[in-house]
Amino acid sequence: MPLHTIANVAVEDEGEGDAVVCLHGLGGTSNTWTPLMPALGGYRVIRPDLPGSGRSGAAGGELTIEKLTECVTTICQRLGVSRAHVLGHSMGTIVAQHLAVAQPRLVRSLALFGPLVAPPDTARANIRARGEKAQAEGTRGMHDIALALVNASLSADTRERQPVATAFVRESLMRQDPQGYARSCAALAATVAAQVERIEAPTLLVTGDEDGVAPPQAVRAMAERLAAAKGVRTIVLQRCGHWTPVERAEDCVRELRQFLPAQR
Structure with a gap:
């Protein structure tokens, strides 16, 4: 599996075929998408650690959703990708929406897990506070943030019956660089919604019945706004929280296997 470094961003590039770009939250x-790789055989799968996350350094200056979108565009250009299916989780779904508006010829389809157009005002304040805690307290702050989010973002069933999934989410959060995480929080808290009414790409929306970030009623309202899209499918997974690709991997794999071939 080739690993590229593009504009200080670590990018995994695996397989051959139509391109699929995966944007984590x-x-x-990039490991957010590992459970869904069985659905992506026969595709070229491009998985960046977005700036400030995982193995990637933070870009210079303030981090914004617009800068994240520009980063994804640059990655596609550098890797010779002119058309791609785009997968997103959580904050990655916001980046994917901005990409679909700014680069409609690039985005072949959208598969969005735990999708939201933008955080509500009450959530923005909490996200900012979380970023400030990470910045001020470093590793200890990330420890506290991880424990709190495991309880808040995973379903009760996942916490009780899927210790590996629970450990994965805990580890993913705990291993983030505190300063990079803080800057990502600032970007998410300042999000300006994309003009989703302009999106034409076929779209799959997947959320959990216990997802407090992307609750089913909000995802259904989002689907109604995607009136220009060439088809919208909304799926609500049972006993599932916000980490849909990790909590209900088999269900997500099944939905992708139905959705992606139809967009070829």
Whole structure:
């Protein structure tokens, strides 16, 4: 599996075929998508650790959703990708939406897990506070943040019956660089929603019935706004929280196997 470094960003590039670009969420890495790789055989799968996350250094200056979108565009250009299916989780779904608006010829389809157009105002304050804690307290702050988010973002069933999934989310959060995480929090808290009414790409929306970040009613409202898209499918997974690709990998694999071939 080739590993590229593009503009200080670590990018995994695996397989051959139509391109699939995978964008993780806040506190995630390229490994957010490892459970879904069985659905991506026969594709060229491009998985960056977005700036400030995982193995990637933070870009200079303030980090914003617009800069993350520009980073993904640069990665595609450097890797010779002119058309791609785009997968996103959480904050990555926001980046994917901005990409689909700014680069409609690039985005062939969207598969969004735990999707949101933008955080509500009450959530923005909590995200900012989380970033400030990470910046001020470093590794100890990330420890506390990880424990709190495991309880808040995973379903009760996942916490009780899937210790490996629970450990994965805990580790993903704990291993983030505190300063990079803080800057990602600032970017997410300042998000300006994309003009989703302009998105034409076929779109799959997947959320959990216990997802407090992307609750089913909000995802259904988002689907209604995607009136220009060439088809929208909304799936609500049972006994599932916000980390859909990790908590309900088999269900997500099944949905991708149905969705992606139809967009060829």
